[in-house]
Amino acid sequence: MHAIEVADPRDARLADYVDLRDVNLRKSLESEHGLFMAEGEKVIRRALRAGFEPRSLLLTERRRAALDGALDGVDAPLYVVSEEVARGLVGFHLHRGALASFRRRPLPSPAEVLRGARTAVVLEDVVDHTNVGAIFRSASGLGVDAVLLSPRCADPLYRRSVKVSMGAVFSQPYARLDDWYGAPAHLRAQGFRTLALTPAPGSVPIGEAVAEGAGRPAALLLGTEGEGLSHRWMEQADACVRIPMAGRDVDSFNVTAAAAIACYELVRPASAPAPPLPAP
Structure with missing residues (x-):
C-alpha cells in the first residue's frame, strides 16, 4: 500500500x-x-x-x-x-x-448465536471494558460456543476490550440481549440449563452442577463487578454454583478470574479425557 x-x-x-x-x-x-x-x-x-x-x-x-x-x-x-x-x-x-x-458489522440475534451451541457465557451488567475483554479471551481460549451480553454490558469492540482480549472478540460468537428481565427464561426456552455463579450460601460446587446436567447445553451466568448477579437472575437460574475456595479469608475471585475457572469447568466435560501419565 x-x-x-x-x-x-x-x-x-x-x-x-x-x-x-x-x-x-x-x-x-x-x-x-x-x-x-x-x-x-x-x-x-x-x-x-x-x-x-x-x-x-x-x-x-x-x-x-x-x-x-x-x-x-x-x-x-x-x-x-x-x-x-x-x-x-x-x-x-x-x-x-x-x-x-x-x-462494525450488524450483530446476530441471541437465537442465531445460540443455535447449535452447547456452552454459553451470559454477562449481566459487566460494565468494565477490561473485564469484558478478559472474559472474551477466556471464553474463546477455552472453547465456549457463545457469549450473550445484557443491555448494559460494556462494548466488546471498544478499544480497551479489543486490546485486552487480544482480538478474541473478533472470532468469539456473541450477541446482545434486548430483554434483561427475561434472559434466564429465554435461555431455558432455547434448551439451556442456567448456572448462576455466586458465592452465596446454598450454592453448589460448579463441577458437581455441570456433571449433574451432563448432556444438556449449559449457560454460565456472570454478574457485575461489585454486587454480582441480580437476585432475579439467581432466583430464575436452574442452579446457583460456586468455585470451591480453600478459605484464608477469600470467599470469591474477581469476575475475570472466576470466569476463566468457571469456563474451564463448563467446557471440560465435553473435552476428550487427558491421556494417563506414564508409569514411573
Missing part, C-alpha cells in the same frame, strides 16, 4: 483516531460512524483475518513496516505519522505504534 504521511494531528483524515482515552467522545463517535478501533500489530492482523473491513490504518514512523504482508488487497488509506503527531492525536504515547479503524 502507498503510505500517506500526515504532519498535523488536526488533519480531518485522522478524525477516527482523536482522543482515544475520552470514553464518552469515543462512544459517541464510534456509534455515529459505525466503527471500532484495533490497537497493535497482532490485533490488527487478527481483525483483518476475521474479515473486518478497515476504514483506514495509522502507523508511527518507527512502525512503518509493522503490517507488511497483511495489507495485500486492502483498499483503505494507510497514514504514517511521527511519534509527536500520534501523541497529539490519540492523547497518549502510542508505544505499539499501530492503529486501525474498522467498520
Whole structure:
C-alpha cells in the first residue's frame, strides 16, 4: 500500500483516531460512524483475518513496516505519522505504534448465536471494558460456543476490550440481549440449563452442577463487578454454583478470574479425557 504521511494531528483524515482515552467522545463517535478501533500489530492482523473491513490504518514512523504482508488487497488509506503527531492525536504515547479503524458489522440475534451451541457465557451488567475483554479471551481460549451480553454490558469492540482480549472478540460468537428481565427464561426456552455463579450460601460446587446436567447445553451466568448477579437472575437460574475456595479469608475471585475457572469447568466435560501419565 502507498503510505500517506500526515504532519498535523488536526488533519480531518485522522478524525477516527482523536482522543482515544475520552470514553464518552469515543462512544459517541464510534456509534455515529459505525466503527471500532484495533490497537497493535497482532490485533490488527487478527481483525483483518476475521474479515473486518478497515476504514483506514495509522502507523508511527518507527512502525512503518509493522503490517507488511497483511495489507495485500486492502483498499483503505494507510497514514504514517511521527511519534509527536500520534501523541497529539490519540492523547497518549502510542508505544505499539499501530492503529486501525474498522467498520462494525450488524450483530446476530441471541437465537442465531445460540443455535447449535452447547456452552454459553451470559454477562449481566459487566460494565468494565477490561473485564469484558478478559472474559472474551477466556471464553474463546477455552472453547465456549457463545457469549450473550445484557443491555448494559460494556462494548466488546471498544478499544480497551479489543486490546485486552487480544482480538478474541473478533472470532468469539456473541450477541446482545434486548430483554434483561427475561434472559434466564429465554435461555431455558432455547434448551439451556442456567448456572448462576455466586458465592452465596446454598450454592453448589460448579463441577458437581455441570456433571449433574451432563448432556444438556449449559449457560454460565456472570454478574457485575461489585454486587454480582441480580437476585432475579439467581432466583430464575436452574442452579446457583460456586468455585470451591480453600478459605484464608477469600470467599470469591474477581469476575475475570472466576470466569476463566468457571469456563474451564463448563467446557471440560465435553473435552476428550487427558491421556494417563506414564508409569514411573
